[in-house]
Structures are given as C-alpha cells and as structure tokens.
Amino acid sequence: MRVWVDDQCCRGHGMCLTLCPEVFTLTDDGYAEAVRADVPTEYEAAAREAIECCPEQAIREG
Ligand code: SF4
Numbered sequence: 797m798r799v800w801v802d803d804q805c806c807r808g809h810g811m812c813l814t815l816c817p818e819v820f821t822l823t824d825d826g827y828a829e830a831v832r833a834d835v836p837t838e839y840e841a842a843a844r845e846a847i848e849c850c851p852e853q854a855i856r857e858g
Contacts, residue, residue: 805854
C-alpha cells in the first residue's frame with residue numbers, strides 16, 4: 797500500500813496524524829505529508845482509517 801497527501805486539498809486538520817502518526821506528519825507549513833509512502837503492513841488499517849476520515853479527502857492511494 798502506498799499513500800500520499802494532495803497538498804491542493806489538505807487543510808491541515810490533523811485527523812490523519814491522530815489516527816496514524818506512524819505514517820503522517822505535519823510540515824512546517826501546517827499541511828500533512830506521508831513520512832512513509834510505502835505503508836508497513838502493520839499500519840495499513842490505521843492508514844485506511846485516515847483516508848476514510850480525512851475531511852478533505854486529501855489522502856490518496858497509489
Ligand atoms: S486529515 Fe486530511 S486535511 Fe487533515 S491534515 Fe490530514 S490529509 Fe490534511
């Protein structure tokens with residue numbers, strides 16, 4: 797599973813960091829980015845939850 801954050805859509809709510817801090821972080825600009833594009837298997841469920849819960853639908857797979 798690979799993920800990335802579309803910085804055109806992210807509004808920095810931070811939901812993804814709360815749900816999956818092993819994969820997502822906030823940049824100095826206040827937007828999220830994936831610190832690991834390749835999500836380790838043990839974090840896939842949390843990463844999928846972050847995708848589903850992102851208010852801006854800014855997290856992409858692929
Ligand atoms: S939950 Fe979505 S909008 Fe909020 S910081 Fe994460 S990627 Fe950005």
